[in-house]
Amino acid sequence: MSHAAGSNRYYVPEPSIWPLVGSGALLLLAFGAVLSMNSIANGGLLLLAGFVVLLIMLFGWFGRVIGESEGGQYNIQVDRSFRWAMSWFIFSEVMFFAAFFGALFYVRVLAVPELGSPAQALLWDGFVGHWPTAGPAAKDSFTPMHAWGLPAINTALLLSSGVTITWAHWGLIAGKRKQLILGLILTVLLGVTFLGVQIYEYGEAYSHLNLKMTTGVYGSTFYMLTGFHGFHVTLGATMLAVILVRSIKGHFTAERHFAFEAVAWYWHFVDVVWLGLFVVVYWL
Amino acid sequence: MNASHTAHHDDLGHHGHAPTGIMRWITTTNHKDIGTMYLWFSFIMFLVGGAMSLVIRAELMQPGIQYVSPEFYNQMLTLHALIMVFGAIMPAFVGFANWMLPLMLGAPDMAFARMNNWSFWLLPPAAILLTGSLFVPGGAAGTGWTLYPPLSVQMGIGMDMAIFAVHILGMSSIMGSINIITTILNLRTPGMTLMKMPMFAWTWLVTAFLLIASMPILAGAVTMLLTDRHFGTSFFAAAGGGDPVLFQHIFWFFGHPEVYIIALPAFGVVSHVIPAFSRKPLFGYVSMVYAIAAIGLISFFVWAHHMYVTGIPLTGQLYFMYATLLIAVPTGVKVFNWVTTMWRGALSFETPMLFALGFLFLFTIGGLTGLVLAITAVDIQLQDTYYVVAHFHYVMVAGALFSAYAGLYYWLPKWTGHMYNESLGKLHFWLSIVFFNVAFFPQHFLGLAGMPRRIPDYAQQFTDFNMVSGIGAFGFGFSQLLVLVVVFQAMKGGAKAAAKPWDGATGLEWTVPSPAPHHTFEDPPPFDQATAHG
Amino acid sequence: MAISKSKSCRGWGSARLARGLTAGALALGTELAVAAWELNLQPPVSAGARLAYDLHTMVMWLIVVIFVGVFGVLSYSLYAHRKSKGHKPADFHDNTTVEILWTVVPFIILVLIAFPATTSLVAMRDTSQPDMTVKATGYQWKWGYEYLTGDAAGIKYMSVLATTQDQIKGLAPKGEHYLLEVDKPLVVPVNQKVRILATSADVIHNWSVPAFAVKTDAVPGFVRDTWFRAEKEGTYRGQCSELCGKDHGFMPVVVEVVSAEKYAAWAAEQKKLMAAGAEDVSKVWTLAEQQAHGEKVYTTNCAACHQPTGQGLPPAFPALDGSKLVKGPKQAHIQIVLNGKPGTAMAAFGAQLNDTDVAAVVAYERNAWSNKSGEVIQPAEVKALRGK
Numbered sequence A: 001m002s003h004a005a006g007s008n009r010y011y012v013p014e015p016s017i018w019p020l021v022g023s024g025a026l027l028l029l030a031f032g033a034v035l036s037m038n039s040i041a042n043g044g045l046l047l048l049a050g051f052v053v054l055l056i057m058l059f060g061w062f063g064r065v066i067g068e069s070e071g072g073q074y075n076i077q078v079d080r081s082f083r084w085a086m087s088w089f090i091f092s093e094v095m096f097f098a099a100f101f102g103a104l105f106y107v108r109v110l111a112v113p114e115l116g117s118p119a120q121a122l123l124w125d126g127f128v129g130h131w132p133t134a135g136p137a138a139k140d141s142f143t144p145m146h147a148w149g150l151p152a153i154n155t156a157l158l159l160s161s162g163v164t165i166t167w168a169h170w171g172l173i174a175g176k177r178k179q180l181i182l183g184l185i186l187t188v189l190l191g192v193t194f195l196g197v198q199i200y201e202y203g204e205a206y207s208h209l210n211l212k213m214t215t216g217v218y219g220s221t222f223y224m225l226t227g228f229h230g231f232h233v234t235l236g237a238t239m240l241a242v243i244l245v246r247s248i249k250g251h252f253t254a255e256r257h258f259a260f261e262a263v264a265w266y267w268h269f270v271d272v273v274w275l276g277l278f279v280v281v282y283w284l
Numbered sequence B: 001m002n003a004s005h006t007a008h009h010d011d012l013g014h015h016g017h018a019p020t021g022i023m024r025w026i027t028t029t030n031h032k033d034i035g036t037m038y039l040w041f042s043f044i045m046f047l048v049g050g051a052m053s054l055v056i057r058a059e060l061m062q063p064g065i066q067y068v069s070p071e072f073y074n075q076m077l078t079l080h081a082l083i084m085v086f087g088a089i090m091p092a093f094v095g096f097a098n099w100m101l102p103l104m105l106g107a108p109d110m111a112f113a114r115m116n117n118w119s120f121w122l123l124p125p126a127a128i129l130l131t132g133s134l135f136v137p138g139g140a141a142g143t144g145w146t147l148y149p150p151l152s153v154q155m156g157i158g159m160d161m162a163i164f165a166v167h168i169l170g171m172s173s174i175m176g177s178i179n180i181i182t183t184i185l186n187l188r189t190p191g192m193t194l195m196k197m198p199m200f201a202w203t204w205l206v207t208a209f210l211l212i213a214s215m216p217i218l219a220g221a222v223t224m225l226l227t228d229r230h231f232g233t234s235f236f237a238a239a240g241g242g243d244p245v246l247f248q249h250i251f252w253f254f255g256h257p258e259v260y261i262i263a264l265p266a267f268g269v270v271s272h273v274i275p276a277f278s279r280k281p282l283f284g285y286v287s288m289v290y291a292i293a294a295i296g297l298i299s300f301f302v303w304a305h306h307m308y309v310t311g312i313p314l315t316g317q318l319y320f321m322y323a324t325l326l327i328a329v330p331t332g333v334k335v336f337n338w339v340t341t342m343w344r345g346a347l348s349f350e351t352p353m354l355f356a357l358g359f360l361f362l363f364t365i366g367g368l369t370g371l372v373l374a375i376t377a378v379d380i381q382l383q384d385t386y387y388v389v390a391h392f393h394y395v396m397v398a399g400a401l402f403s404a405y406a407g408l409y410y411w412l413p414k415w416t417g418h419m420y421n422e423s424l425g426k427l428h429f430w431l432s433i434v435f436f437n438v439a440f441f442p443q444h445f446l447g448l449a450g451m452p453r454r455i456p457d458y459a460q461q462f463t464d465f466n467m468v469s470g471i472g473a474f475g476f477g478f479s480q481l482l483v484l485v486v487v488f489q490a491m492k493g494g495a496k497a498a499a500k501p502w503d504g505a506t507g508l509e510w511t512v513p514s515p516a517p518h519h520t521f522e523d524p525p526p527f528d529q530a531t532a533h534g
Numbered sequence C: 001m002a003i004s005k006s007k008s009c010r011g012w013g014s015a016r017l018a019r020g021l022t023a024g025a026l027a028l029g030t031e032l033a034v035a036a037w038e039l040n041l042q043p044p045v046s047a048g049a050r051l052a053y054d055l056h057t058m059v060m061w062l063i064v065v066i067f068v069g070v071f072g073v074l075s076y077s078l079y080a081h082r083k084s085k086g087h088k089p090a091d092f093h094d095n096t097t098v099e100i101l102w103t104v105v106p107f108i109i110l111v112l113i114a115f116p117a118t119t120s121l122v123a124m125r126d127t128s129q130p131d132m133t134v135k136a137t138g139y140q141w142k143w144g145y146e147y148l149t150g151d152a153a154g155i156k157y158m159s160v161l162a163t164t165q166d167q168i169k170g171l172a173p174k175g176e177h178y179l180l181e182v183d184k185p186l187v188v189p190v191n192q193k194v195r196i197l198a199t200s201a202d203v204i205h206n207w208s209v210p211a212f213a214v215k216t217d218a219v220p221g222f223v224r225d226t227w228f229r230a231e232k233e234g235t236y237r238g239q240c241s242e243l244c245g246k247d248h249g250f251m252p253v254v255v256e257v258v259s260a261e262k263y264a265a266w267a268a269e270q271k272k273l274m275a276a277g278a279e280d281v282s283k284v285w286t287l288a289e290q291q292a293h294g295e296k297v298y299t300t301n302c303a304a305c306h307q308p309t310g311q312g313l314p315p316a317f318p319a320l321d322g323s324k325l326v327k328g329p330k331q332a333h334i335q336i337v338l339n340g341k342p343g344t345a346m347a348a349f350g351a352q353l354n355d356t357d358v359a360a361v362v363a364y365e366r367n368a369w370s371n372k373s374g375e376v377i378q379p380a381e382v383k384a385l386r387g388k
């Protein structure tokens, strides 16, 4: 049976072992994390094993998908499915961040002021419910991260990476290969630089500002929000790198390049989250 | 005509080198195989979770501590709920979706067949983590399924396992939902517009949206819990400026949509069964669709009705009370539509219809007690009592589970090619409905009289009703084993089922032979107006 | 007043057994009365509880009417429109008028419910101008009360389950108030507006008394308030209503409502007792004295987790009998009792126990079971370690 592109048969892939491998990887990762978080022997080893298996699975699975795509087995309807899927996936990511933004909103607007209110003086006499705070029982002081230093630089980096990827996309549509590849290289570089700056920023926070993960709820929200964002930048940059390699190999045409677009969407999403972070975590 | 077209592909060696034996199930990309696996997994989990509920009921048979320690009781309670909700009921309806959506929509398979398989195969690791946590030092989480901190911060390794299980279940649900949404939006046969598609597809469309929107929120909540436990963050610790109640807000922002995630697909199944056995089209299709959408939407704005006594401000209590009351309106529309569907039909009472009727009666009771709980001043008396336990078992067991049974009996001929044993089916129904009420109706009285939930031992004035409830629970539990008999019989043999064994049924799924061939609708079938609305 | 004399019942002495037996005999007599088939909310004893009660009755009847209405129609249909009777199906499937009707009518019903529901709630939440204020602190698993204002201001004590382990394990007959009795209930005057400030030292608990329609979470690190004005003298019983760990089912709330005179007398007596029992940190204790006091402190505060046998419930709750830490240097031992261990159920008892109690309980643990160190620990040593 043939699944030629343009046929109106929907492509249904053949049986595959990768899902099971992926589940095995997650099970290993979960057990590894459980053990290492409770300082039990071999946790780290299991984590590593899980990570390796996950990588193998990702290579195998995505390799397969790329092969099928290049083999011309995806018709327009399949392409539309991918678009729906990517949009909903990004929506789920938005909701994940929403939980943390929600937590930040809640503590800033409700919990901290309440802890500083007269009604709570019975427990926390003298605590002033002002943001930023490490909470009423905090012993040492810290300096919050200022918006107009490194974070502002990072904002500029990410915003320009949004421009470069759009420029690369124009190149792709116009059939200008050089522009496509250059644009992608620039985007990856900007992403990596962003990560470098963020690591440096964390270092500064720990060594000079006394701002740690354990610095009360300010530290918690700061590191969890920026940390998960950084993790997503890492993912995005990796995906960009893959797309870059595929572009160099000449995988995409002006008409058919959904993989490129998916990564671009993802990158824009990461970008937008950063803007939100910049405003509510650093600035306000 | 579709039947003959699809039949000639009815072989597993379709692609020439398809794996067989266990590898077939592990590697499959076939929605019917995956649906079958979901359904079996769900039933096994139902037995495991049910066995745990029997531990609970046995301990509660009499006052005093008899069989299990209080810690173990709490672990049973937690795992019972997590396993029932995430392991039994949700996978059951995903199983239905897998089996039936492509058939109902005229699609060759789910939109992402390989990812579909992964969604399923994520469940066993999660189940291993959950049940395995019973055997680690300290045992499973003993926090209730709500996992409230700081209690959950105190727990041992079992808590971490539960957290990662929730992460994995969340991934599974999100991938499954993306698959379902995409299938519904993109793989309908030409001519089947959204407003013509079967009601089951509509309920799943909204459910999948709820899942994609709410599961990541839960993932966020348990992630914060994890970092509070191990990395010194203070999201839920007042000393660091956080708030334990914050967890409850996030949890219930997920948790309330979750209860409709359980209820909506159940509504969908019933919306097929009732018209089929009334031999009359579903009444008020359009208003049904709007009601589903309204329920889905409102469900995101009522979460704090689980938190009336946490000390939220008066204005919060009032707002959440009004919003919660509002949900009764669209749900009422559905109930009235089902009743009117039956009005002046030609009713017959095969097992699927019996379960659908059981659903209708008992779900409405549960919904109406939900209304009582919604009224804050009354909920102050009832919150965390057995009244709540009664409420949610009426909507979840008599609601979701009964509806799943309705679907099982309704579609079993399509899956196995054989009619099930009708007398056994009816016996199963009557035993279930009687014992269910014996088990859970008295819990309303216990709750009113003030018996708190989540306790392994109770004051003596609660003895009699607890005894009755226990007897009902054991009766109900053991009656469920009949399902195994019925299903095995139908798999092994029995009267051959016609392509359309129910004279009143409509929809594309009945145009393929029974049992449904391995591959169906490789080319989109023509869509006939007359079969619209399933 | 019996209450002021009663002491902790968490012991296993023979006196207790005798008491358990008499209580059991009593219980047999009242068995039938106790095992009532209660069908409704408990009789209200405060204005708030009456509001909740009436509201519930109203809504209850409303849903009964709706249920009977809807299923009356359905039942008729099930009867009259059976295929087996040869009923031919109609094929209508829409009717905008009725659909609008059954959207609007329920909405109106709900709006009508919302009015009394709102006014009742507003009244129930009004904690302003109390006659007296009591702070109720939830601990795993007991309640601590501290009178902040009024005649009894300054009085504070713990209120612990009085039902014996033997009753719970079925080794002794269960008393009439099985699981709903404490050593020292909260005592309040009748017809006075009592404001409760609920908070917690460890996990979330919930302070609840159905007869007053009072139920409020005790959230660690936050104070929540609620109130009641009891209208009748008597003893009213509730239970912790938020899962708080292993002994969640065993931390009742008992409120004794007494006349103004009795209340004043009770307060005076408590104050006298407190003055008499005031701690003398410089007192030097002998081993025997300290063991006796230490055992008492241990049973009320520690035995729930570490068990009367000192064996704990490992691995969740470690054994103290033979524990390295308990057999090691006393500083570390005193410190863990004072400061607890964050992230575990081991609370910082420094806030609940005074220096004498801590010294006694530490000394007790170091001498009980197989830990025969022979050490005496003086309160002054504990005092020196506080805050370190």
Ligand code: HEA
Binding pocket: B146, B259, B260, B262, B263, B305, B306, B324, B325, B327, B328, B331, B332, B333, B335, B363, B364, B365, B366, B367, B368, B369, B370, B371, B373, B374, B375, B379, B382, B383, B384, B388, B391, B392, B395, B396, B399, B400, C066, C070, C105, C106, C107, C109, C110
């Ligand atoms: C399938 C699951 C499901 C469903 C569908 C519902 C439906 C509803 N639930 Fe329920 N609920 C749960 C599962 C569910 N619930 C669970 C699991 C818990 C406990 C969680 C925990 O703490 O562990 C809970 C707890 C819970 C509480 C918190 C109680 C407490 O802890 O104190 C409340 C309070 O408002 C509530 C309300 C409602 C309401 C108003 C509805 C409404 O949607 C019901 C609407 C339906 C009807 C009203 C009936 C039909 C309508 C008519 C016939 C029309 C005419 C009616 C009128 C005009 C009134 N539920």
Ligand code: HEA
Binding pocket: B046, B047, B048, B049, B050, B051, B053, B054, B056, B057, B077, B078, B080, B081, B082, B084, B085, B089, B143, B144, B145, B146, B389, B393, B396, B397, B400, B401, B439, B453, B454, B455, B456, B473, B476, B477, B478, B480, B481
């Ligand atoms: C959809 C979800 C769902 C389902 C189907 C059920 C089903 C049942 N539940 Fe559950 N329940 C919950 C969801 C569910 N429950 C939730 C969310 C909670 C709250 C937890 C919390 O507080 O955190 C809860 C809590 C809960 C309690 C309250 C405990 C407490 O507060 O202390 C009780 C007590 O009676 C109970 C009983 C039952 C019973 C008797 C069944 C029966 O319907 C079960 C019937 C099935 C069987 C009994 C299986 C039959 C199998 C055998 C007999 C053989 C066994 C053999 C093998 C394993 C090989 N449940």
Ligand code: CUA
Binding pocket: C138, C139, C141, C204, C205, C206, C240, C241, C242, C243, C244, C245, C247, C248, C249, C251
């Ligand atoms: Cu304290 Cu439950």
Ligand SMILES: [Cu+2]
Binding pocket: B255, B256, B259, B302, B303, B305, B306
């Ligand atoms: Cu809810």
